[in-house]
Amino acid sequence: MKNQGSTGLKNPETPKGVLVAIGGNEDKRDELQILSAVLSLAKAERKKIEIITSASLHPKEVCKEYYQAFTKDTNHSVGLMHISTRKQAFDVQLLERITAADIIFFSGGDQLRITSVLGGSPIEKEIIRRYHQEYCVIAGSSAGAAVMSKTMIVGGDSSEALRKGTIGVSTGMGLIDNVIIDTHFVERGRYSRLMEIVSMNPNNTGIGLGEDAGIIVEDGCILRAIGSGITVILDGTHLKYTNVANIDSDEAIAIENLVIHTMVHGYGYDLSRKKYLKPEDLSKMDSNKREENKNENK
Secondary structure, three states: OEEEEEEEEEOOOOOOOOOEEOOOOOOOOOOOOOHHHHHHHHOOOOEEEEEOOOOOOOOOHHHHHHHHHHHHOOOOOEEOOOOOOOHHHOOOOHHHHHHHEEEEOOOOOHHHHHHHHHOOOOHHHHHHHHHHHHEEEEEOOOOHHHHHHOEEEHHHHHHHEEOOOOEEEEEOOOOOEEEEEOOOOOOOOHHHHHHHHHHHHOOEEEEEEEEEEEEEEEEEOOOEEEEEOOOEEEEEOOOOOOOOOHHHOOOOOOOOOOOEEEEEEOEEEOOOOOOOEEEHHHHHHHHHHHHHHHHHHH
């Protein structure tokens, strides 16, 4: 993940799109802080939104909630894609809708339903292509957020975590690399299971998204916290010791010097520099970026 996010300058490998990962149970009725932020990121006045409910067993109910939220103030175009079979993942008409969408939104449910249906399909490839090559917004809640990372948590009880081999992982969509995203993080006490995964690969940054909490991911590495909830960052860069490679399955894991940060609305984190960003840091970055854009347009 190469980037010069601290200056606003991009290299050719920097994604042109924006990600919004949400921890689940976000406000869909009242202030709509997170969902309004999703809408504001898309540049079109009347947004084309495609809601992919592959993870859910109740797609109509899920889509109804999001439709009401996304059209509360403006008559945006909202479409439902309940892609539940591999055949549908190769459907040309659905693919055309993905190409035309301003916002692609993945609902919650089971993230394995997303990857097992969409993995390697034209629709998944087009979502990845658009994120890297075009400006578009790709958002997801709960399972829809967990699937964004290359390494994806797929199961494991928090009460059994920090014992080797108790947390299941699989391959996600890989929109963002070198991170592991967990959801409903604070409310379901999932610290231990994310600690276990980071201890096995300290190069990965753990991102624990609480409920009604989210992050906007810009330039592939700059995280901005949004919502009323809490986002937790687990940084394994400074890990001094772990016994995970030398113990048997189900034995307890020892970890020394795992760094933990918490973020609330208005704070951020630079994944490329492993740097915590206060509101004044983000404000300075925004100011620098505006100045650079201004100079480029002269």
